[in-house]
Amino acid sequence: MPRVLTIALLQISPTGTLAGNLAKGIQACRRAAELGADIALLPEMWSNGYALHGRPVEDWISEAIDTDGDFVVAFGKLARELNMAIGVTLLERHEGGPHNALVLFDRFGERRLGYAKVHTCDFDVERHLTPGHEFPVCTLDTAAGPVHVGAMICFDREFPETARILMINGAELILVPNACPMEINRLSQLRARAYENMTAIATCNYPDSVPGCNGNSTVFDGIAYLPDGPGEDGSRDMCLLQTDGAEGVFVAELDLDQLRDYRGHEVQGNAYRHPELYGMLCSGAVEPPFVRPDRRVVPMPERG
Template identity: 55%
Template structure:
């Protein structure tokens, strides 16, 4: 996390890597730490499911999300979402920019005043969270089929914990 000094004032910015994108907790932790914009370098194909994950991270955290990817056939699709799901009570697309597969510079311009206003008014993000209601998400042992086994037949460290 860091505060960026920009032309429109300070912007709290977080970063996560492409693998972090696969887990909602990564973006949530950054939002809870104060991130308004999350930057994500990426190194894999960005197909509809991964692009949808990233859109979801913006929506569920009311956070601007920008992801840069390698260019090339089957790659590309760097993307940014502003996290603003509704304007004047109407649903809207959060997409700010999506690149194709070609190399290029694709600016993502975020309306921070609109994002901050949206965060003050809407229910996602941190306003109505009830961590005690879902403590079982962090207080339980990882169970089959999600226990990962290493070459020695034992659990992979960090994957299975009480």
């Protein structure tokens, strides 16, 4: 029997309160478990429903919570009860400014991954957040066997380096909590990240009842070609799931054996690269012309 990982995207709208979001998130996770999910993913910053815009900064910063607080811990307990991994998202309390964060629990309720959004939207209110410093990958125990999982959050998807590093770090599946309109160009970004890295990518957005969002949550399996694929040279559509704008819990089945076999012989991912030529991408020595010289990012200090 092929090893199949069932992924649930919880495309649900926030309630306006932390307690309400906890209750609704738990209800959605229970529905995901009823649908046979091995892993459930919430949209971006579920703890406060990504309620940043049009509010005084000090108001929404005060809503930051701890990753070892009651809200997050409740999802860990639920993961163990349901025997299902859960990716919970939050505005995380952090010295110097909150993180836009994800905590991934395995089916035993153990924390396997903590990720803070690296590419915060510094052109907008997210400039008040503290960006993360790394792209970790964990080994997640599932009923389908161990799966190597990483994460990127919303704007992270717009930087090919994010998914590339996650792939190099071993990711087979990338989870993407999201909170923005998923139109054709952003959907194409996700398709491209899956294609070029031979990595499955599951994105959970808010439904169209949330201002500035439109659903269109997706799962791309990263398998662009199969011997019996319908297109030229066996090409196929990598999209396993694309939702509409409605609120709901949606599932897709990822064939892990098929993905691993594909990664073992195809030409994308970590094959045929020339990293010795890519130094200028990370040297910080890029000279003009620069597309937006006023938006160059100062390199982060080395961490001790």
